[in-house]
Amino acid sequence: MNHHRAIAAVFAVHGAVAGTLATRIPWIEHRLDLGPGVLGLALLCPSIGAFLAMPTASRLAHRLGERPAVRLLIALWCGVLLLPALAPAPGWLFAAMLLYGAAAGTSDVVMNGHAVNVERHIGRSIMSGLHGLWCVGSMLAGGIGVLAAHTRVDARIHFGLVAAVLLGAGLLAGRGLLAHRAAADAPAPRRYTLPNRAVLGIGLVGFCATFAEGASADWSAVYLTEVAGAGPGVAAASFTGFMAFMAATRLVGDRLVRAFGPVRVVRYGGATAVLGGVLVVTARTPVPGIAGFALIGVGVATVLPLVFAAAGDRGRTPGEGVAGVATITYLSVLTAPAITGWIAEGLSYPAAFGVITCVVAVMVLSAGRLATGGRDGHGGSGPGAVAAPGPAATGEPASR
Incomplete structure (x- = not known):
């Protein structure tokens, strides 16, 4: 698998995780008997988790190297898909959604940072197409989710199967990523990165x-x-x-x-x-x-x-x-x-x-x-x- 195809597969996997959860929110709402206000707060948690965690992502990529960081965080992102469906009460759901958002945001940062380096390596613009494949992955997984909801498949079973398949696809794609590390004299990222x-x-x-x-x-x-x-x-x-x-x-x-x-x-x-x-x-x-x-x-x-x-x-x-x-x-x-x-x-x-x-x-x-x-x-x-x-x-x- 060449570098372009590998990072494209990573983007599709990332989108598929997001599309899977989006289709089963009603199942989670019904299982926990959530009111609109509580559900709204739960749906706010992923953005909060991502916002808090993303500034630390570049330091992780610097320590591990980009390819290991992308593989690790995509695997984590696939794994946390199970947490919202397993949450036994609203408080646990809030925690699960915060972790889900943190995994979403950090994996988003490292895969986009890696995509910038792949773009330079191959010498042409690819970023828009990668984000297009993210949308495609999200829509395809959403279609599977609609079918699972229509046939009343338990979301815990649905998420477990999807997470396993996407985890395998993400790890396989990760083997083809560009082996890129910052130069030895490059500045280490700050512990908490703020934009210049x-x-x-x-x-x-x-x-x-x-x-x-x-x-x-x-x-x-x-x-x-x-x-x-x-x-x-x-x-x-x-x-x-x-x-x-x-x-x-x-x-x-x-x-x-x-x-x-x-x-x-x-x-x-x-x-x-x-x-x-x-x-x-x-x-x-x-x-x-x-x-x-x-x-x-x-x-x-x-x-x-x-x-x-x-x-x-x-x-x-x-x-x-x-x-x-x-x-x-x-x-x-x-x-x-x-x-x-x-x-x-x-x-x-x-x-x-x-x-x-x-x-x-x-x-x-x-x-x-x-x-x-x-x-x-x-x-x-x-x-x-x-x-x-x-x-x-x-x-x-x-x-x-």
């Missing part, structure tokens, strides 16, 4: 994109029901469509990056998402609303992969850069649904998505932060091209 100024600027772009993504994913069905008069089936299908358009865009995103460079891809994508936001805000029937959410998905799809790639180049090491920007984007994921709900309750749903559209506009204006070294952003000479391994690739501070 350059990564903060890149993180702003990622924050805006994930804010729009998280709000749209969580509120699209409610919006279409309350504002556009959609029936339950049509409203639920809007989320599937949103994710499908995101996945498809990410799978072709690397070609766009190689053709136009990341800055133009983010700007054009942002303009598409702004158009989608305008459609959502003005929609009073389901069709334009669904189209608007689909355009938001298309517009923000490639941003997070490009943000991770840029942050990997601007941190002291790729791992630190990715950890810093991941912390910012998870903060966005953590706050976006709640802020959207507060605005909708205080004003209206269209007003809430009007604010989200403005957030996307900020992303468009900030896209220049992804530029590198003053290059022109075209084809192989632009920021979309992957430079030969240089200071950042060997763990030394980037000079840009």
Whole structure:
């Protein structure tokens, strides 16, 4: 298995774990007899766990080496899938979800940091496609989860079987990962990594994109029901469509990056998402609303992969850069649904998505932060091209 295929398989496995849990939340809710408030708090725990744990991930990768760290954390991520289904009471569920989030976030950081180095090693952009495969893995596992729920398979059995299969796939993929270690004189990552100024600027772009993504994913069905008069089936299908358009865009995103460079891809994508936001805000029937959410998905799809790639180049090491920007984007994921709900309750749903559209506009204006070294952003000479391994690739501070 070559390095590209190996890291692609890791991304698919990571997405499959997330997609598996998402489909069986109702089973956990029913088993523990949770009310909406308690369930909402439980679903907040993964983001808190990830937010707290991610800044430590780059130090682990430095100590163990990237390949062992990716293999270890992906195995842990597969294993903790069982914990929420085994939780006997709400308190145990909160603890399980915190651990689930910590494993999710740390594995996310190390695999994206490793992907930055694989991208440099093979000399072309691959990050968008990797995130597309994450979506594919999530949707495929979600489909299996829907079938398991429909046939009333106990989630403990479902999760155990899936975890075993994904653990094997993750360990097998890990054997093909790039054997990369920081240079002997490279600075050791800090115990708790905070983003530097350059990564903060890149993180702003990622924050805006994930804010729009998280709000749209969580509120699209409610919006279409309350504002556009959609029936339950049509409203639920809007989320599937949103994710499908995101996945498809990410799978072709690397070609766009190689053709136009990341800055133009983010700007054009942002303009598409702004158009989608305008459609959502003005929609009073389901069709334009669904189209608007689909355009938001298309517009923000490639941003997070490009943000991770840029942050990997601007941190002291790729791992630190990715950890810093991941912390910012998870903060966005953590706050976006709640802020959207507060605005909708205080004003209206269209007003809430009007604010989200403005957030996307900020992303468009900030896209220049992804530029590198003053290059022109075209084809192989632009920021979309992957430079030969240089200071950042060997763990030394980037000079840009």
